[in-house]
Amino acid sequence: MPAADAVPLSGPRFHTDPADLYREMRKRHGSVVPVVLPGDVPAWLVIGYRELHHVTGDTSLFTRDMGLWNQWPRIPDDWPLLPMVNRRQPSIYYTVGEEHQRHVAMVGPALEGVDAFELRRNAEQIADDLIDRFCGQGEAELIGDYAKLLPILVLGRILGFPDDEGPELARAINALADGGEDAITSHQYLTAAMTRLVATKRERPGADVTSRMLAHPVPFTDEEYVLDLQAITAAGHLPTSDWIGNSLRLMLTDDRFAASLSGGRNSVGEAMNEVLWEDTPTQILAGRWTSRDTHLGGQHIRAGDMLLLGLQGAHGDPQVSQSPHGGYVGGNNAHFSFSHGEFRCPFPAQEIAEVIARTGIEVLLDRLPDTDLAIPAESLVRRPSPFLRGMTELPVHFSPTPTVGKTTGSTAGRPPAGGPR
Template structure:
């Protein structure tokens, strides 16, 4: 394959520095320093090279991110525009991330996307916040009961990772007896190991099973409300939308929980909350969305025509990757706000952690994720008030990905306590 040469209009070309490979340990060990170096070398839009020397642009400027995500005409989410398809081998590792011509809410564009949104968004919006909190409290207690008497746990595997899937299972109408299958298939999918393909088949089969059950016996759940929507959808569309809702809500919420707990365990500002108070939980969660967001890079957008962005000449059909985490930390916006009013982090939610514009995470889905994450952390701190890291902070590791940011494990210790019991 030919090597990517940045176009003459971009700073990288002038500097003769070429494209930056979008891989390597620094994306998960020291992303803040890495993005600082990128800004210094390239500016707010970075020419990057994906596996196989495939070219793309990584948007890391806050203002540039707002422009790209706010203009679906110039920068649509339409992978069919990509000017690299004829170069890609069939086994290109990131092909599933961009070449997914599926009729679901996540991959459709234009009016078709709006049609799916009209079905899914009201179904999510109708979730009772009281019921959601009750489910999260019950399932948090159930998970904590499994390890609370031992005095130690891995909060990633034992708590943060399974909880969102269990809660979402209840909201969708999946019986608790089948919820463990949902947890195991989603976990295998997220890990991306040799069992991922079989896990996807299991996940799809579970959604098909759920659809058939709710068609026969509707209930007060998301799936039944989707089926009651008056516009016609095929079984494939229903199943794909159910998969999208579940998968999109699972790992980002799990990492939001894990990253927030990590912050509270390693930053003295949140020590009061670890003593049983709750006033800092929301602050820690908001800071994570600014500084340690679970979704670091999102693919993507494609330029509908030649244009200029951040001093670079973007060609028609070029891929733009959304550097959500990097844009959140853009010093041009961040530092100015810090000087004026305590920073954008200080109770401000103008971050890109849920993306922005037409294809951003639907607002009801954000609310569901926030209630799950906040309730989970509050229950954990209530049940285990003296929780502490069981390993040195420096030994904690992140998922080895430039795209996602979460803990591979989070070992903790605490005073053993008896199980609470009494929960369904």
């Protein structure tokens, strides 16, 4: 059972003032906080920078083997967080040791095969197509109309699924991540979509990630291919979508980035990096399980306990930050937003996410340079998830502009993304 003073991992403060919430947690409990998940399920939230570095670096003591979890007898089949913590999934995300490396050896080269120039071209074209849908109206809602669609559509091009499947996949992935009543059915939809993709690419392989995975010389089962594709798609779409939305929110609400909204682009990279520190899309990541009794951050951790990686909390640790309040220091890239250690987000995946996010922001600012919020900043609402931090809506207005048309792509009067800034 949870400790009497355990912190419920829910509530509006994870969305309204997480920095103050983490400071309170740290003051009360230290760097490792007892928390309660839905259904009175106990866990530990690691919010100390050094402690998180230790947990993610020691894979023998703090393992990804969720089969060790001492709470499995209490977990019902319809537990809403089950898709995020599932001991029966032989995928790159849930395997350990040699089995994990077998998946890495298949997925890594498939991602490395993505052509950077083609990726930028696709991201620009899709961004233009999405903006064409609302640029003449003078107003838009940039999360639902843009940030939640761009990553999944670009990922579709490199993974090999059709554009028209993108919106429903985005809906299912977001519902799964929010852990609501439709999380289980959304997970089933995602599984069915990836199963169709594997079957299609077996019959008609192409120059895409899925086909390269299927062509890998070491054999995998269809279930393993499907689960790895689920992991790639969800991990590629969700944080990238929120990275775009959170960066746009920062640039629309902070005077330091006002120049970017009048045509300049020098601040885009800085805004994106600051978001990875102060407003990271993945606020909490599940998880690690202790292989034996141990002590961490002054807490006694029992064998089989779950540890949640408090990425955002660790970013605000005053013991390692040069900032007077903890958190972001300009030019510092030592954040945990892509995790750390053996299970860190693969470098090719990080590059893909950055290209999609940066291209999406730059194209939007090029096309609609006078974009401004349509509501007061304090009225903006965050997504209902303690694990992911993103915007529910980002309504804006701007001067109506003409469409550029589907055939223009990156030639619509601007240099390709990734060029001089």
